[in-house]
Amino acid sequence: xxxxxxxxxxxxxxxxxxxxxxxxxxxxxxxxxxxxxxxxxxxxxxxxxxxxxxxxxxxxxxxxxxxxxxxxxxxxxxxxxxxxxxxxxxxxxxxxxxxxxxxxxxxxxxxxxxxxxxxxxxxxxxxxxxxxxxxxxxxxxxxxxxxxxxxxxxxxxxxxxxxxxxxxxxxxxxxxxxxxxxxxxxxxxxxxxxxxxxxxxxxxxxxxxxxxxxxxxxxxxxxxxxxxxxxxxxxxxxxxxxxxxxxxxxxxxxxxxxxxxxxxxxxxxxxxxxxxxxxxxxxxxxxxxxxxxxxxxxxxxxxxxxxxxxxxxxxxxxxxxxxxxxxxxxxxxxxxxxxxxxxxxxxxxxxxxxxxxxxxxxxxxxxxxxxxxxxxxxxxxxxxxxxxxxxxxxxxxxxxxxxxxxxxxxxxxxxxxxxxxxxxxxxxxxxxxxxxxxxxxxxxxxxxxxxxxxxxxxxxxxxxxxxxxxxxxxxxxxxxxx
Amino acid sequence: xxxxxxxxxxxxxxxxxxxxxxxxxxxxxxxxxxxxxxxxxxxxxxxxxxxxxxxxxxxxxxxxxxxxxxxxxxxxxxxxxxxxxxxxxxxxxxxxxxxxxxxxxxxxxxxxxxxxxxxxxxxxxxxxxxxxxxxxxxxxxxxxxxxxxxxxxxxxxxxxxxxxxxxxxxxxxxxxxxxxxxxxxxxxxxxxxxxxxxxxxxxxxxxxxxxxxxxxxxxxxxxxxxxxxxxxxxxxxxxxxxxxxxxxxxxxxxxxxxxxxxxxxxxxxxxxxxxxxxxxxxxxxxxxxxxxxxxxxxxxxxxxxxxxxxxxxxxxxxxxxxxxxxxxxxxxxxxxxxxxxxxxxxxxxxxxxxxxxxxxxxxxxxxxxxxxxxxxxxxxxxxxxxxxxxxxxxxxxxxxxxxxxxxxxxxxxxxxxxxxxxxxxx
Numbered sequence: 001x002x003x004x005x006x007x008x009x010x011x012x013x014x015x016x017x018x019x020x021x022x023x024x025x026x027x028x029x030x031x032x033x034x035x036x037x038x039x040x041x042x043x044x045x046x047x048x049x050x051x052x053x054x055x056x057x058x059x060x061x062x063x064x065x066x067x068x069x070x071x072x073x074x075x076x077x078x079x080x081x082x083x084x085x086x087x088x089x090x091x092x093x094x095x096x097x098x099x100x101x102x103x104x105x106x107x108x109x110x111x112x113x114x115x116x117x118x119x120x121x122x123x124x125x126x127x128x129x130x131x132x133x134x135x136x137x138x139x140x141x142x143x144x145x146x147x148x149x150x151x152x153x154x155x156x157x158x159x160x161x162x163x164x165x166x167x168x169x170x171x172x173x174x175x176x177x178x179x180x181x182x183x184x185x186x187x188x189x190x191x192x193x194x195x196x197x198x199x200x201x202x203x204x205x206x207x208x209x210x211x212x213x214x215x216x217x218x219x220x221x222x223x224x225x226x227x228x229x230x231x232x233x234x235x236x237x238x239x240x241x242x243x244x245x246x247x248x249x250x251x252x253x254x255x256x257x258x259x260x261x262x263x264x265x266x267x268x269x270x271x272x273x274x275x276x277x278x279x280x281x282x283x284x285x286x287x288x289x290x291x292x293x294x295x296x297x298x299x300x301x302x303x304x305x306x307x308x309x310x311x312x313x314x315x316x317x318x319x320x321x322x323x324x325x326x327x328x329x330x331x332x333x334x335x336x337x338x339x340x341x342x343x344x345x346x347x348x349x350x351x352x353x354x355x356x357x358x359x360x361x362x363x364x365x366x367x368x369x370x371x372x373x374x375x376x377x378x379x380x381x382x383x384x385x386x387x388x389x390x391x392x393x394x395x396x397x398x399x400x401x402x403x404x405x406x407x408x409x410x411x412x413x414x415x416x417x418x419x420x421x422x423x424x425x426x427x428x429x430x431x432x433x434x435x436x437x438x439x440x441x442x443x444x445x446x447x448x449x450x451x452x453x454x455x456x457x458x459x460x461x462x463x464x465x466x467x468x469x470x471x472x473x474x475x476x477x478x479x480x481x482x
Numbered sequence: 483x484x485x486x487x488x489x490x491x492x493x494x495x496x497x498x499x500x501x502x503x504x505x506x507x508x509x510x511x512x513x514x515x516x517x518x519x520x521x522x523x524x525x526x527x528x529x530x531x532x533x534x535x536x537x538x539x540x541x542x543x544x545x546x547x548x549x550x551x552x553x554x555x556x557x558x559x560x561x562x563x564x565x566x567x568x569x570x571x572x573x574x575x576x577x578x579x580x581x582x583x584x585x586x587x588x589x590x591x592x593x594x595x596x597x598x599x600x601x602x603x604x605x606x607x608x609x610x611x612x613x614x615x616x617x618x619x620x621x622x623x624x625x626x627x628x629x630x631x632x633x634x635x636x637x638x639x640x641x642x643x644x645x646x647x648x649x650x651x652x653x654x655x656x657x658x659x660x661x662x663x664x665x666x667x668x669x670x671x672x673x674x675x676x677x678x679x680x681x682x683x684x685x686x687x688x689x690x691x692x693x694x695x696x697x698x699x700x701x702x703x704x705x706x707x708x709x710x711x712x713x714x715x716x717x718x719x720x721x722x723x724x725x726x727x728x729x730x731x732x733x734x735x736x737x738x739x740x741x742x743x744x745x746x747x748x749x750x751x752x753x754x755x756x757x758x759x760x761x762x763x764x765x766x767x768x769x770x771x772x773x774x775x776x777x778x779x780x781x782x783x784x785x786x787x788x789x790x791x792x793x794x795x796x797x798x799x800x801x802x803x804x805x806x807x808x809x810x811x812x813x814x815x816x817x818x819x820x821x822x823x824x825x826x827x828x829x830x831x832x833x834x835x836x837x838x839x840x841x842x843x844x845x846x847x848x849x850x851x852x853x854x855x856x857x858x859x860x861x862x863x864x865x866x867x868x869x870x871x872x873x874x875x876x877x878x879x880x881x882x883x884x885x886x887x888x889x890x891x892x893x894x895x896x897x898x899x900x901x902x903x904x905x906x907x908x
Contacts, residue, residue: 103716103806104835126719148662159660161669162637177884183861184835185625185802187878188907189678189888193636193669197662217719241578243601243690282721283750286743342658344579374660375579414660422663429663433652437644437679437895438665444891456664467894473648 001063003042010045010087013055018093020044029088032073032080033135035335035385036395037420039083041068048093050168050176050206057204057450058174060087066453069200071112071143074135076338077419079147079199084454089204091142097121098207105212106165106182111142111205115149118210127212130157133415134323142205148197150415152248152322155373156281159415161196163211169195169203172450182209194441199417200452202445216281219247220291221309221318224298225272229253229356229368231301232274233349236372238297239278240345244290248279249373250322256369256380259328260321272304276372277322325369326380332367333382337394339401343410345375354404355379362397364390376414377405402428418456426458432466439466484516484560488537492562495529496521500568508563510542510905511555512869518544520565524585524643524651524682527569531680532649534562540900543676545587545618548610551789551798551866552622553675555873557904564680566617572596573683574657580688581640581657586617586681602688605632605723607780609788617681623673624787627724627739627780630833632689635672641685642668647896651682659687670891675906678895692723692741696751697770697779700736700758705816708734709809710761712832716805718757720750727832728783729812736832737769739780786829787838789866797841797848798866801859805835811859815839818854822847845871856880878907 001009007021020026021043030038042065047053060067066086073080082088091112099108102125109118115136118129132151133139143149144160145167157163166180179191186192195203226232232251239249252260254273261268268275276298280290295306309315321328329336343351352368355377359366362381370378381397383390402412402425412418412425426435435457442463449464457463493501496519505514521527534541540558544550544565569585570592576582577600584593590604590611597603607626608614620642625634632638641655654667671679702708708727715725715738724739736758740750751768758766770779789798803811812828815837819826824847830837841848848867852875856862860881864872888908892899 101804101806104804105716126717148666150660150662154660158633158637159662161666162633171887177887179884182804183802183881184805184831185623185800185861185863186881187861187863188882188884189674189891190636190669190672191884191887193666193672196669197666214719214721237578240580243580245690282742283719283746285749286745289745290743342660344576344581344658346576346578371660375658376660409656410658411656411661411663413663414658415662417662418664426664429656431652433650434654435664436650437646437652437654437667440894441665441667441670441891444887444894470650471897 006063006065007043009059010043010056013059014045014047014052018046018048020046029070029082032075032078034076034078034081034419034421037078037081037083039081040085041082041088042085044088044090046090046093050170053089053170053204053206054174054176056087056089057170057172061172061174061450067451069146069204069452071140071146072138074139075143075147075419076340076416077413077421079417079419079452079455081420083420091140094206100125102127104182106209107212108207108209109141110207111140113141115139115141115144122212123215126215128215129163129210130213131160131163134326141208141210145196145205145208146198146200147415147417150371150376152250152371155249155371156245156247157213161193164192164196165209165211166192167195167205168207169205171203172446172448176206180209199419199456201456202442202451204451218284218287219279219281219315220287221277221279221315222291222295223307223309223318224276224278224295224303225268225305226274226276226303227271228273229352230349231303232276233352233372235276235298235301237346237348238301239294240373242297244294246278246294246373247281248277250277251275251368251370251372252322252325253368255332255365255367256325259331259367260325262331263328264317264321266321269304277318322369329367329380329382332365333384335383335385337381337383337398339377339379339381339398340413340416341377341402341405341410342414343375343377343405343408347408347410348372348375351377351404351408355401358397358400362393364393364397366397374414375410420455423456424458435461436466436470439463440470443467484539485537488533488539489517491533492517492519492530495533496526505563508544510550511872513555515542515563516560518563518565520568522568524569524645527564527682528645528649528651530564531645531647535648535898535900538898538900540903542902543621543680545615546589546610546613548614548788548790549618549622549624551792551872553905554877555904556902566615566682569682577602580690581659581685582688583641583657583683583685584616585683586615588616590614590616597688601691603691604638604686605689606635606638607784609785610790613790616684620672620681620684621674621676625831625836627726627784627831630725630831631721631723631741636669638686639668639672639684640687642671642681643683644671644679644681646679647898647901655685657685676902677892677906678901680901691773694744694747695741695773695776696747696768697776698738698740698751698754699767699769700763701765702734702762703764705729705734705812707762708736711736711758711763714757714761716833720753722750725832727828727830729828739776783829786840787865792866793842794868795842795844796866797864797871799839800863800865801837801839802861803835803859805833808832808835808837812837814858815855818851822851824848824851882907
């Protein structure tokens with residue numbers, strides 16, 4: 001079918017206001033927060049209900065047009081980038097919190113609800129939504145589910161997967177299913193668990209029951225300053241190894257401190273080479289003692305200063321600086337490439353050393369703002385996109401960070417997902433058998449590769465091909481040789 | 483009857499000592515397997531699975547055998563029991579990273595002993611820890627009382643290795659606490675009762691042992707009063723590690739397990755005591771103090787969900803509902819048990835909505851209770867019953883949704899239907 005027919009039919013399903021077809025307007029949708037790849041969508045639709053999503057999916061399925069789901073477009077791995085064109089399905093008009101069930105600690109949300117707004121909505125009931133990505137004032141819960149998003153407080157409260165009780169989703173044949181409602185011991189394969197983190201490739205989430213977390217009675221925050229990142233990283237490793245249970249452990253290095261200092265007037269000393277943000281929460285009793293024990297670890301590792309943030313206002317200022325550090329990077333360079341890998345926490349000091357080496361070798365500054373408590377690194381490679389050589393070196397530096405992380409027993413993504421950014425690194429981590437099992441799962445849901453095709457799996461090793469290998473019983477090497 | 487050639491092949495793979503025709507102790511719902519094999523390595527296990535696959539002989543994966551009463555009978559005339567207990571090593575323990583990788587046949591008692599030496603724990607708390615294996619707990623998706631504070635295996639599992647139906651080995655996840663590298667296959671294998679793949683090893687994030695712990699017992703003359711306390715606790719900002727509701731006959735009690743910093747534990751003991759008294763508790767006592775003592779006490783009543791030892795007239799069910807509906811659900815269970823003349827014992831994760839019910843009485847009465855209860859509470863799973871009863875009841879409850887999709891998944895992972903055929907929902 002031609003494009004104008006497609007647009008016509010889509011308008012019939014979602015109404016004229018729900019279709020974006022103007023070429024200039026479409027440019028807004030050519031990438032998400034990952035600027036390395038772009039693609040032009042044929043059309044963008046903004047459905048307002050699960051039924052409309054189903055209608056769009058049926059149409060796309062009939063004509064074999066790929067569907068690319070999109071939340072707020074804050075993703076950093078190209079998950080919402082329409083690399084092969086197709087229909088971008090935006091959740092922007094599905095942005096309501098439908099029900100807050102305080103007695104059962106859950107909320108029913110549409111996928112376009114902003115993460116931060118959900119936490120604000122449930123606050124009067126004494127709850128929060130614990131997953132808190134740095135982009136929480138913009139990102140949507142649907143996107144959080146797609147990428148199993150993290151955030152600083154995942155250290156204590158777990159990633160998004162631990163906070164999704166069940167979803168309503170549209171399958172590639174247009175059928176609408178519910179995978180759960182918060183019942184604590186459901187029977188059957190854990191569809192809720194597999195849709196979370198599946199990056200929009202097996203189903204489109206149209207509503208979700210999310211688990212709410214009680215607001216803690218008390219929160220304490222301190223900022224420990226170190227001459228260099230080694231002391232901060234060593235402190236984190238030791239805090240974890242000593243068996244403390246902080247709510248968050250975040251590190252910012254010298255470059256990041258410089259950026260947020262200028263922007264938020266934090267007044268941090270220029271000689272600070274790293275800041276470690278420690279948060280503890282829970283009942284008030286014992287928190288000071290816990291914090292004192294952790295700051296002792298910091299002093300032992302050569303801290304220059306430990307500054308408590310006592311009032312909620314002070315705490316908010318520190319957190320705002322941390323969460324907006326990426327935005328502040330604009331003061332340092334025209335473009336940045338934000339890398340996301342994870343290493344075992346004891347390997348953090350060594351890995352940070354290697355990141356420093358990679359920065360020197362590729363002659364590009366790298367700032368670091370990261371979830372140290374989880375071992376989740378975020379080297380921010382600063383460069384100028386208009387300079388071809390810098391572009392190339394930035395990509396090479398990112399690859400080097402991934403290699404180091406894997407060598408240290410880590411993985412290639414902690415919270416951003418694979419998307420298109422990292423699909424070709426999957427083979428560094430997974431064998432053909434591992435990928436084939438993932439492909440098997442994918443095929444059970446989406447045999448015709450309608451949803452977000454060309455993502456997650458390595459290029460040239462599509463899920464269809466991998467699943468076919470599997471079905472053909474392409475045997476385990478040991479058996480072949482017998 | 484097994485083809486003799488397969489028996490010979492399996493003997494060659496696992497070694498003659500790891501193959502047994504003493505199969506009676508390994509009966510599933512009263513039917514014994516043709517053969518029991520206990521491979522000593524993952525590779526042997528994978529080869530054995532491949533051999534059974536080639537011969538189209540179904541397999542029943544078997545850890546400690548503590549939850550083999552779960553599910554339906556094996557839908558095959560002849561089957562082989564595949565034990566994982568030959569795989570019981572710690573593969574990698576990084577105490578300072580708070581992560582561990584263990585083989586599936588390791589028991590919880592052995593695992594906990596290894597962790598205790600490093601002041602760490604994996605608070606999944608299955609019944610019969612000296613028998614219950616890591617793989618079995620994951621495959622059955624069993625929960626423990628401390629899920630309230632630490633989550634279930636779903637939250638603590640960070641990596642997995644499985645042998646698929648054809649004998650292929652694959653893995654997912656890793657040894658880090660945060661990971662979105664590819665699909666979360668772990669969730670698929672968790673709780674799928676070995677019908678998609680056989681779990682051979684698992685990686686967990688660990689929890690440091692708390693510096694202080696206490697256990698508080700609150701006794702109530704009537705269940706309503708106990709539920710007043712439960713409602714107050716769920717509305718509070720307190721963070722108990724576990725709150726179990728127990729009912730046996732007329733009396734009800736609540737046991738609160740508290741873990742954490744010394745000052746926080748003291749505060750919880752104070753507050754829970756006050757709240758219990760306000761709710762009308764007849765007596766409140768500090769039943770245990772210190773981690774070791776609390777562990778011992780809780781081990782003493784963690785047997786409520788066990789289905790190893792089952793009286794001839796006993797049925798064990800797991801009820802799952804939203805936390806706010808627990809009082810009503812238990813009220814129904816109680817009233818129906820009284821109507822049918824059944825003895826009822828209850829233990830529930832009071833703030834979570836999972837309850838284990840043990841009933842005793844005649845088959846007719848158990849049938850009638852089950853039918854009436856299931857009509858009101860669809861998430862009612864029979865986890866322990868005598869074979870005849872288990873074979874006829876809808877043991878997985880009445881809330882089964884999305885079976886077409888689940889069949890497609892089963893078809894994709896086990897097209898010949900050789901892994902625990904018939905025992906789970908598809």
